[in-house]
Amino acid sequence: MPQHRRTGWLTQPPAPVLLLTLLTLFLSTCPAIAWRPWPDLKHNTSDLLGDNKKFEGSSEFVKLRYHMGPVLTANITVHTIWYGTWQPAQKKIIREFINSISAVGSKRPSVAGWWKTVQLYTDQTGANISRTVRLGAEKNDRFYSHGKTLTRLSIQSVIKSAVTTKTRPLPVNPQSGLYLVLTSDDVYVQDFCKQVCGFHYFTFPALVGYTLPYAWIGNSAKLCPGTCAYPFAVPDYIPGLKPLKSPNGDVAVDGMISVIAHEIAELASNPLVNAWYAGQDPSFPVEIADLCEGIYGTGGGGSYTGQLLDDHDGATYNMNGIRRKFLVQWVWSHILNYCTGPNALDQ
């Protein structure tokens, strides 16, 4: 989802501001990809999606196109950087979600079934996105190496530290590695909560030494659970709406799961932001998960999540992992031309 809307002069900078433009680009506008699980009611997305009632998000107006860049066709390895203070139980929920993406034998509807829609995307050679997504090496940045307030640029510095540290650096894997910077609930990241619960981009060689696809996702427990852990927490501006019970007993981490899924799906299909996206303006690509923001089940759209499943303990979810249940937003299928997921009732 577009994040910075003040774009006009970025395409044709007057000469005197060129340097400033480059700096500004570098500092703030680059990761144009950002997302929140709850559709922003103030910015009406039905302009983009049309209002076909039959299929979730369906529209003849969505022009998702392939722009010839690479997608992740080799076995994907997800490296995590735990920034700040993380509890073992929280890490476990997130690790088990990532491990569930290509697990065989999870009960249906499954996380692996959700990934099947992502696998439909191909590159120029016709190679599909990899079926295999593995959890890779992990790094703990327990002592907040770059402080408790991070900018987009300092996120890249966090990754640089993790891949260059003397003791057990994260492996450098530009072809099939994804790097997730996960910040604890006491860390503020530029634009967190306002428009953004997470974003993805790639690192700059000048800064990090390599071009690595990465994403940041924040734990919103203290700052904005109503925004970033919806529907397990609800925003103040919707009085009377009751939060749903989360499946793994941690509202903010259960909310992060869908944002992590969103970012991994987009990293796989648009790792260098030149492959699969919709929209007129390449600096504000609308990607395969952006198109299905807030849609978790059949009938979803607007402020309705769609049809979900109830666990016996009253928790709400829409797919099964290896041992746990998760609530994960759907992604766009360019074959069906609408949003879909493993719990779709028309499958």
Ligand SMILES: *[C@@H]1O[C@H](CO)[C@@H](O)[C@H](O)[C@H]1NC(C)=O
């Ligand atoms: C969004 O736009 C659609 C179509 O223009 C309209 O029917 C709907 O009420 C709008 N929703 C909000 C929340 O403004």
Ligand SMILES: *[C@@H]1O[C@H](CO)[C@@H](O)[C@H](O)[C@H]1NC(C)=O
């Ligand atoms: C990719 O993953 C599959 C399934 O786990 C495995 O069988 C295969 O050997 C892997 N390929 C490479 C090149 O690592």
Ligand SMILES: *[C@@H]1O[C@H](CO)[C@@H](O)[C@H](O)[C@H]1NC(C)=O
């Ligand atoms: C690969 O992509 C094509 C085109 O979207 C699709 O028809 C095919 O089913 C995909 N294969 C796998 C294994 O997902």
